[in-house]
Amino acid sequence: MMNLDDKVALVTGASRGIGAAIAQQLGAAGAVVIGTATSEKGAAAITENIQSAGHKGCGMVLNVTEPESVAALLKRVNDEYGVPVILVNNAGITKDNLLMRMSDEEWFDVINTNLSAVYRLSKAVLRGMMKARWGRIINVGSVVGSMGNAGQANYAATKAGVAGFARSLAAEVGSRGITVNTVAPGFIDTDMTKVLPEEQKVDLLNRIPLGRLGKPEEIAAVVGFLACDAGGYVSGETIQVNGGMYMG
């Protein structure tokens, strides 16, 4: 069921957390995985993670906010591995603040990394997918994009944005065998949620019917499903994976 047959998969923000788990999942399904990180050190760690698990692929440096960096990465991937037909837009940041106190920098940094990068990367890989008549674009969204969350107006706007982007692009390119979906994690045990204050964590757990944070692998499994043939008829969808804290 999970056989990606050496298809080239590009996963942004793959050095840790959910992205690292997605890289492992796609690698285990047989894909050649290119994981990106913002630093050489991060890229080297991805290479080690992928290859020590016996999977194919490597880490590469990418700054998703720079068009030149995206172009250079795509050229390198095409030259060394071939055209990516699976794209997982996972790279994301938070810069939380109450809107009344939010700076332009906090707003635009999050928009640029979480939303504009999805535009940039998707556009860059579409040509190859259209020629292949097969493609998967999977955005990592967030439960916050549907529920909202005080202090995260910037982050929530981007995560609602990537879901709308996926629905529109799914309508545009479905006729070419390309699906576009969003996986919306709830609160997952990663570095991003480790920084939450303790009282907020307790409050959170009370709102999650399953009573625990999710594991990165539980997000990666859903991404893997969408990437494989088994998920081939799902398109334009947002799949909520959140322990029941929000039922869309």
Place this chain on the structure above:
Amino acid sequence: MSSIEERVKKIVAEQLGVKEDEVKAEASFVEDLGADSLDTVELVMALEEEFETEIPDEEAEKITTVQLAIDYINANLA
């Protein structure tokens, strides 16, 4: 070596799934040959590859007929 006109018509026929003799110079991709907007994007991609060039988006949008494609290639490649 076929002429530019022949090469363009061959690609249009292949991309849009029509017979080559239907691909008249004055034919509009959308109105006469049944292309949708995504077909025209793919057609430009195919022309770029055949003629080893890059057609900027603002130029690509103006190429709406077989003759306009031939003219563009003639003007920019010869």
